[in-house]
Amino acid sequence: MIDKLSWISVYPEIVLLIMACVIALVDLAVTSARxxxxxxxxxxxxxxxxxxxxLYASGGNTLYGFGNMVVSDPMGNWLACFVSVAMMATLVxxxxxxADRGMMRGGELFTLSMFSVLGMSIMISGNNFLVIYLGLELLTLTSYALVALRRDHVVATEAAIKYFVLGALASGFLLYGLSMIYGATGSLDISEVFxxxxxxxxxxxxxVFGVVFIVTGLGFKLGAVPFHMWVPDIYEGAPTVVSLIIAGAPKLSAFAIxxxxxVEGLLPLAVDWQQMLAILxxxxxxxxxxxxxxxxxxxRMLGYSTISQMGFVLLGLMSGVVNGNTLSAANAYSSAMFYALTYVLTTLSAFGIILLLAREGFESEExxxxxxxxxxxxxxxxxxAxxxxxxxxxxxxxGFYAKLxxxxxxxxxxxxxxxxLAVFAVIMSLIGAFxxxxxxxxxxxxxxxTAATISAPVDVxxxxxxxxxxxxxxxxxxxxxxTLCAQAIVATLGT
Structure with a gap:
């Protein structure tokens, strides 16, 4: 018998699932071109x-549901909140x-976006290897479909194939690493693994063998070197709106997993995985x-920019445990969370301008x-600017305070x-400023x-x-x- 607390812990995800299905059905009767x-x-x-x-995040409570398979805590709630807001801005x-490129003949852009947000929310709230992997697969499968949404566009189709192949490889690495940890610990529950x-x-x-494969899979999802090959190709080849869908909100869910x-599952092995993150x-x-x-x-330039920005997120993640001491963990992980949020907000505005300048027959990509x-x-x-x-x-x-x-x-x-490493990061930032x-x-x-004026809808x-x-x-x-990031991380680490 599933208790009431379990349903409460996943209430936002239930709303997402129901509304995604409702929107798919309602769209069948929509005739508007836009x-x-x-x-x-x-x-x-x-x-x-x-x-x-x-509201969940403001309450500050941590809820476990479905036999500890899912968790609703302040960090996860805030990240899921920002994911939804980022997707709203992306769709606007x-x-x-x-509409100008024939992607609105059906409502697939909206329904697939809703399912991708559901995948991200499941990833963020997962407290079990299987739940996290199911959320990840829901996100990646919808992303493949979104990249290929312009079926008559050769470049987008090529990008979708590349993304599918490399994404499948990344998922395989992550799954193999999780299976190694399961084999060693005998549990899929993150707290039991810890x-x-x-x-x-x-x-x-x-x-350590399992951790290597897990870090490899996470490196693919973050777009970190040497698992970055897909990032510039997909950013360039996908329709610009889909490039933003991939570049923005999913980075928050990747940070969450x-x-x-x-941290929550393999913190005793921090000495090992922090060295790997340092190399990445x-x-x-x-x-x-x-x-x-x-x-x-x-x-494509923004693709390489993403790779460098993820380098800073990794620096934050790798500085939480110092000589076996976790006193600086909250400070380090909250700085990485703040950086991830900064990256997403700034990426939204940069891609928003590209989408604004693009018009029918002109992509504004150079x-x-x-x-x-x-x-x-x-x-x-x-x-x-x-x-x-x-x-x-x-x-x-x-971005200055995020880096700082x-x-x-x-x-x-x-x-x-x-x-x-901090000095090296500053030098690389100076190069990147160019x-x-x-x-x-x-x-x-x-x-x-051109002297053409730029027009945009009021909502944009x-x-x-x-x-x-x-x-x-x-x-x-x-x-x-x-402060919000710090409190969220402290609340998560405290449980």
């Missing part, structure tokens, strides 16, 4: 889910783009920033397509190797390619302006969001 009814219903559903998750930006590993009675070699698997972080910062310099395609944007629309040029400055880590924007918090977590460890500032130069100092203008303002405001006043 699927207005489907669009409005999807935003309302995501808004309700975000509100529910926010992407609806005009999709107890078994912490007992010290298991073969260390078998556990890193915390669930590595170094490679991501180096390759992401250096290779991005040579890119002329804006979406950096040169932004030439003279300030002369055509100072507002949109300003939003893009704020995004680029934030990515580069220039104060007083949100991660560097502070590294330096506070007092270890010479960690301090050297390709971000190049975009600013093109917008403000190059002559415009409002959300985009609010998005850009938040990147600035949360940079000037970062304390509230930082």
């Amino acid at each position: 699927r207005t009814a489907t669009y409005v219903l999807t935003l309302l559903a995501l808004g309700v889910v975000a509100l529910l998750e926010g 930006y992407g609806r005009p783009y999709g 107890k078994a590993v912490n007992s010290g009675h298991l073969k260390h070699q078998v556990l 890193c915390i669930r698997l590595l 972080a170094i490679g991501s910062l180096l390759i992401g920033n250096v290779v991005a310099i040579s890119q002329t395609n804006f979406k 950096i040169s397509d932004l030439a003279g944007l300030n002369q055509v629309s100072p507002l949109y040029a300003g939003v893009m 704020v995004s680029m400055f934030s990515f580069a880590g220039i104060p007083p924007l949100m 918090s991660v560097l502070q977590a590294l330096i506070s460890s007092g270890l010479p190797s960690y301090i050297a 390709f971000y500032l190049r975009v600013i130069k093109v917008m403000y100092f190059d002559p415009p390619i 203008r409002v959300v985009l302006s609010l998005n850009g303002a938040l990147v600035l405001i949360l940079g000037v006043l970062p304390g509230g969001l930082m």
